[in-house]
Amino acid sequence: MTYQMTRTFLLFLLIVYAILGFLSRFSRGHELYPFFSWKLFDTVPNVRNEFLIKITSLGEKIISPPVYYLDRKEFISPFSSSASLVQRKINALVRAYRNKNAQDFEQGKRAIENSFTLPISYDVVETRFIPLEFLKNRSIIRETTLFSVTQ
């Protein structure tokens, strides 16, 4: 390839990347391999609507009042070291519960059990909170218990 051709090719590649990279912001994970939108840490979650689990017993120990699993992170299995992974499992469990799918529900329960190093009983709650306030003092705007799971 001559120098002139290389120059044109390079310019073409940069333009193609800029366009396809930008368009990949609309795809899952903002990525269309090998293009990525570089849409990183750009959105501030003002309010979160999340399903969380509140642990009522851990191993042989009764936890009263129940605590969010986020406050017992030392018992989260190393294979689920990020809460986002546990969140995915909780969301799947709630989906199965709402769809009345017994098989998926049992599978979801097992997946959550495997996320902890000790057997747990828990309530699944629907919450709405402001992340900053939640992190500082666990303050919640709204919380509703959906169902309970016992060991």
Added chain:
Amino acid sequence: MKIIQHIVNRWLIRESSLPKVESLAENNEVITTVVSNIGLISFSIILIVLEIASMWDRFISRTDFYPVPFLFWSKYLAYPQFLELITACILLFALIGAMLYRSRLGHLCSFLALALYQSMILSFGGSVHQTYPFLYATFLFLFLPDLSHTSLSNTENRKKTILLFIGAQAFLLLFYTMSGVEKIIEAVFQTMRGEISILHPTGMSMLLSDWSIFTLKEPMFIHYILNFPLIGWLGMIAVVYLETFAITILFKPELQKIWGACLLLFHVSTIYSMNVAFFPFLLLINALLLSSPFTLSSKSNKLLLTRLPLIGKIFRLLHIL
């Protein structure tokens, strides 16, 4: 199209202080630095792909392996055999690439090592965008001529070598610009919806608190930012500026070392504030910006300030400097 042409002419070309490739090609010092930096990039690939060794236990025990098309041949082998073969290939290619960085075979090996590494991570559902700048740099280097002394006595080869190195710089800087533009777009949308955006004084502390909740991490500096949101706000403003105008630095070589140092500081600060390490970016910033061969003879700090994108223009208009 005319608007884009106007922006390119007014903001990039007219402001450009990058010497012509023809004159850069005549400078032996520039050529020597470009070649050694290409060698540095080839060596860095070893450091990246070595991650596989530390992930070996996880790979061997995992069952959720869905090969991407590039790894179609995995179905002809038993999984453990495939894993051993691909790991050996990746490491071998990376080593050959680093050792023969002056030859075209070396460039091909470096590219293959990275492409196989990315394919493997993708087949496990992982994310590889952190290594994209390397993928693009090694892809461009496939078009490099032989970098032997004999070959580089040819002017056309010297010009092509410099051009492709500038291309690798352009991709790295483009990625930062895209990230900065995305942040501005989202900030505008969030503000229009009446929400707090990353450009709001409490935006960074909100973002960090959410990040901390769902990653279960408490980075070293997070409490400072949560308790003094102004620190995070100033940091975010600086990062958005640094990222958005990154591409303009391609045309202002005198700022490349400073920009590289600031980007390095940015990545180090995200380790302490978010536990997010863009490790491959650090290696590439070093090879392409901090050790830039195009940085002109040292200019006064005052003159450098006037060359800063946007801010420099304001300084000049107000006759501050």
